[in-house]
Amino acid sequence: MRYKLVLFDLDGVIYDQQPSSESNITIKQFAFEQHYNEGMPLDNIIEQLCPLWNPYPGMMELLEAIPAKGLVTNGPTPIQRAKIAHMSLDKLITPELIFVSYQEAERILENENHPYLSGLDSKLSRFEKVMRIAKEYTSKPQPYMVTRALIEYGCSPEECIMIGDQNVDITAAKSAGTLAIKVEGVKPLSFQNASPQIYQPDFTVHKSEIAPALYRLLF
Numbered sequence: 159m160r161y162k163l164v165l166f167d168l169d170g171v172i173y174d175q176q177p178s179s180e181s182n183i184t185i186k187q188f189a190f191e192q193h194y195n196e197g198m199p200l201d202n203i204i205e206q207l208c209p210l211w212n213p214y215p216g217m218m219e220l221l222e223a224i225p226a227k228g229l230v231t232n233g234p235t236p237i238q239r240a241k242i243a244h245m246s247l248d249k250l251i252t253p254e255l256i257f258v259s260y261q262e263a264e265r266i267l268e269n270e271n272h273p274y275l276s277g278l279d280s281k282l283s284r285f286e287k288v289m290r291i292a293k294e295y296t297s298k299p300q301p302y303m304v305t306r307a308l309i310e311y312g313c314s315p316e317e318c319i320m321i322g323d324q325n326v327d328i329t330a331a332k333s334a335g336t337l338a339i340k341v342e343g344v345k346p347l348s349f350q351n352a353s354p355q356i357y358q359p360d361f362t363v364h365k366s367e368i369a370p371a372l373y374r375l376l377f
Contacts, residue, residue, distance in 0.1 A: 160376060162317035164224050165307055165336070167298075168231035168241060170323035170344040172221075173213045174365060190234055194285035204240045211244050216369030221250045224376065226311060228255030230303040232292075232326070235261040254310050257303040263291035298322075299329035299353060304336060321372065323365075325353045332357035339375060341365050 169175040192198035221227060229251050231238050238258045242248050248256065266272045267287055274295055278287060296302045308318060315335030322328055323341040331338035340359035343366060363371035 159225060161319045161337075162313045163226045163228060163307065163311050163319075164376060165228045165230050165304060165318060165320040165331070166221075167320075167322040167324070167327045168229060168238065168247075169233075169347075170365070171321050171327075171341055171368075172217055172229075172245065172247065173211055173241075175210075175323075175344060175347075191283070191285045193234075193236060194288055195283050200236045204237065207237070208240070208244055211241050213245055214365070214368050218245075218250070220369045220373055221247075223373070226255075227251055228257070228307045228311070230257045230298070230307060230320070230330070232259045232297045235264065255307055257306055259292045259297035259303060260288055262296040262303060262306070263288045266291050266295065297326075298324075299326040299333070299356075301330050301334035304330050304334035308334065308336075319360075319376070325355045328359050329353070329356050337361075339363060339372070341368060 166172060190200075193200055227250075229242070229247065235258050238260075242256065266274055267284070269275075274291065278290065282290065294300075298304075304318075304320060308315060319337040319339060320327065320331035321339045321341065322331065323344040324346060328338045328340055338357070338359045339361045341364070342362050343364045361375055363375070
């Protein structure tokens with residue numbers, strides 16, 4: 159291995175995300191609001207999305223070959239955690255190195271002494287608070303999760319490389335001081351289109367040969 163720690167984004171990197179397919183399944187904001195504010199389950203939405211979550215050919219074998227790997231993903235906790243469980247990624251990646259931006263926001267919200275909370279409007283609902291913290295603090299392009307992974311594993315940025323498919327992934331990696339690989343051929347997500355390409359990746363691979371191409375770069 160050329161790197162002490164390899165960090166992966168989830169959507170578009172572990173599996174071939176299909177924005178057009180996912181957008182055809184209505185995921186209303188109120189469903190997430192009900193989940194975060196009232197504890198309502200999202201089982202029906204997850205059941206509809208599960209057939210879309212299939213790893214790229216050779217990806218699971220690649221993950222098994224990498225001694226130290228982590229996962230840093232944006233998104234609502236129940237959906238991202240369902241993807242992780244569906245693809246058995248929690249059996250390949252140590253739990254301490256799996257970071258979901260909304261889950262990190264929830265942890266901050268539960269820590270009354272966290273400095274970020276001092277400027278948070280107490281009148282916001284739990285859902286609104288989680289959204290605000292995730293957007294401004296824990297989600298990529300912020301380097302929060304990448305930095306957390308470096309601290310958790312105990313390695314320097316120079317010993318780590320991150321793989322992502324969106325500009326926000328590359329920005330998070332480079333802002334944290336790590337190297338970055340961008341997966342090309344993945345359609346930019348609509349809500350990330352506005353994210354500018356601030357940094358250039360160190361390497362690029364195409365999704366059509368993602369597993370073998372990554373193997374050549376990492377080993």
